Amino acid sequence: MPEAQQYYIGIDVGGTSVKLGLFDASGELLARESVPTPSLACAEGYAAVVGGIERLMGSQRQPMLFVRGIGLAIPCPVPASGVITVAANIEIDAPALMAALQDRCSGAAIRYVNDANAAAMGELWRGSARGHRSMVMVTIGTGLGGGVVVNGDVVDGAFGAGGEIGHMCVNPAEERICGCGRRGCLEQYASATGVVSNYLRACGRAGVEPVELAGPSDSRSVFDAARSGDAAALAAIDTTVDYLSLGLQIVSAVVDPEVYVIGGGASAGADLFLDALRERFAARAFPASSKCAIEVAELGNDAGIFGAAYVALRAVQREA
Numbered sequence: 537m538p539e540a541q542q543y544y545i546g547i548d549v550g551g552t553s554v555k556l557g558l559f560d561a562s563g564e565l566l567a568r569e570s571v572p573t574p575s576l577a578c579a580e581g582y583a584a585v586v587g588g589i590e591r592l593m594g595s596q597r598q599p600m601l602f603v604r605g606i607g608l609a610i611p612c613p614v615p616a617s618g619v620i621t622v623a624a625n626i627e628i629d630a631p632a633l634m635a636a637l638q639d640r641c642s643g644a645a646i647r648y649v650n651d652a653n654a655a656a657m658g659e660l661w662r663g664s665a666r667g668h669r670s671m672v673m674v675t676i677g678t679g680l681g682g683g684v685v686v687n688g689d690v691v692d693g694a695f696g697a698g699g700e701i702g703h704m705c706v707n708p709a710e711e712r713i714c715g716c717g718r719r720g721c722l723e724q725y726a727s728a729t730g731v732v733s734n735y736l737r738a739c740g741r742a743g744v745e746p747v748e749l750a751g752p753s754d755s756r757s758v759f760d761a762a763r764s765g766d767a768a769a770l771a772a773i774d775t776t777v778d779y780l781s782l783g784l785q786i787v788s789a790v791v792d793p794e795v796y797v798i799g800g801g802a803s804a805g806a807d808l809f810l811d812a813l814r815e816r817f818a819a820r821a822f823p824a825s826s827k828c829a830i831e832v833a834e835l836g837n838d839a840g841i842f843g844a845a846y847v848a849l850r851a852v853q854r855e856a
């Protein structure tokens with residue numbers, strides 16, 4: 537099929553909306569759509585997603601026949617087998633949704649991908665890891681997500697837990713319990729929630745009142761305090777950098793990526809921690825890996841649709 541007749545759909549299934557992007561084979565975003573997240577376990581829900589694809593193709597006056605690949609980024613583990621067994625935070629019947637999409641787009645390769653892994657693939661395709669073959673995405677949001685790419689493909693893992701760098705234990709002595717039920721996970725120190733919790737602890741140690749916070753993951757207020765010289769906020773960021781550099785040098789010993797890409801909401805504080813993170817990583821890493829670059833993500837909230845589309849394109853390339 538000529539390249540001009542190949543279109544790829546990237547779908548990012550979130551808790552409140554399903555975002556869809558239409559791409560050509562070179563990764564140009566041609567059009568986008570968004571629908572409120574329906575139940576993806578019934579005919580109406582499947583029709584809402586199919587309708588979004590129809591509008592995207594219609595916007596370019598292209599037939600559905602030219603949809604060559606569809607990638608769906610979803611917030612739950614996706615094992616390499618593609619068989620999703622763990623229930624997500626969203627209502628989804630993955631095989632039935634795939635069948636409904638295949639029914640309308642018979643010539644398309646359809647793939648599921650975990651949302652953090654999709655973000656990694658998006659940054660690899662058209663973001664700050666462009667041109668690289670290996671990278672690790674570090675998504676610092678409410679939690680700490682990760683995506684590991686080796687030789688151009690994401691490492692899903694046998695059980696769908698590939699790239700779960702937020703749940704590497706970096707402090708076995710921790711008493712507080714992580715969301716996963718274990719203790720001392722990297723996410724407990726190096727997520728937006730971790731920044732806030734580091735800050736509250738630093739305030740407690742110093743015996744000072746914390747600044748007003750909008751919630752348990754309001755890292756923005758901590759970053760603002762740090763920019764005005766607040767000692768506890770600076771100490772909190774130092775703790776984040778300390779654990780994050782510890783985590784990344786472990787990742788480097790296993791994957792040895794060309795670049796780390798820092799994304800997620802808390803990457804808005806990168807001006808406060810990026811230089812320190814680069815320095816401390818370089819000092820801690822195994823010497824051969826110490827030159828690994830650490831960059832800030834470029835695609836923001838669009839990383840998921842880019843990456844989902846790219847996963848589908850890679851599947852088509854492999855089949856060819």
Ligand SMILES: [Zn+2]
Pocket residue numbers: 702703714715716717718721723
């Ligand atoms: Zn954990």
